[in-house]
Amino acid sequence: MVNPKTENPADNFLLEIKKLSVQIIKQKQQHHILRDISFSVRRNETLALLGESGSGKTITALALLGLLPENMSSNIKSFSFNQKPVKEKSEYSFEHIRGRGISMIFQQPLASLNPVIKIGRQLQDVIRENQNISCRDSKHQAVSLLSEAGLDQPELIYNSYAHQLSGGMAQRVLIALALSCRPKLLIADEPATALDAGTQLQILQLLKRLQNEHKFSILLISHDVKMVSAAADNVVVLKNGEIVEKGTVSEIMNSAKDAYTKSLLELL
Secondary structure (H helix, E strand, O other), X not given: OOOOOOOOHHHHEEEEEEEEEEEEEEOOEEEEEEEEEEEEEEOOOEEEEEOOOOOOHHHHHHHHHOOOOOOEEEEEEEEEEOOEEOOOOOHHHHHHHEOOOEEEEOOOHHHHOOOOOOHHHHHHHHHHHHOOOOHHHHHHHHHHHHHHOOOOOHHHHHOOXXXXXXXXXXXXXXXXXXXXXXXXXXEEEOOOOOOOHHHHHHHHHHHXXXXXXXXXXXXXXXXXXXXXXXXXXXXXXXXXXXXXXXXXXXHHHHHOOOHHHHHHHOOO
């Protein structure tokens, strides 16, 4: 047990971002997409980025992974992950936090899977890229991950193509892919938006169960106030690329101060 008198509060932060800005060049002019975004993610917490489409949520996630489109550029005052600084302009740093450090579940699960390669092969490729194990062992691990993601017939899914899966199944496959490297932070970008209400709840429950079992943090990106209310510990509200409000989920849902936040809550 950690002695509270000697524990460093900063050690509880997994991700710390200070003054992240992203620009895009259009017709030889520079336009800001994000401006001075700052937030922290604690270990084992779920932090939600809440805002309407176009508010900058997904761009924030792509910037954290060094995956911005070529027509965009970013600058940041400081960026640390797992108590280590990340050099924004260094591909070496980004390569070493992708996967084992930070994994991401992208929107549109069926579009995120390769349509001409079986699900099992896609999982095995990711596993063997990050672990020095045999093909046989990687297959066993792939089937195990599919089962862990709540798929009732993992062997069948292993031998299936993406077009043979429902939206809910495909989302579970993406979760298995994202967790195959046992990341410390999982970015979930609108993880259940395209699914029916019942499947949305199942996906959220699955993510929370896996989070409790494997002790990772979640950065939840969503426009859905109900989803954020059900899943998040803390909330950052984005509007037009800027933070307008942040706080615990209780503070945001029960005593929001910003007019934009209040307008989002009216959708509850």
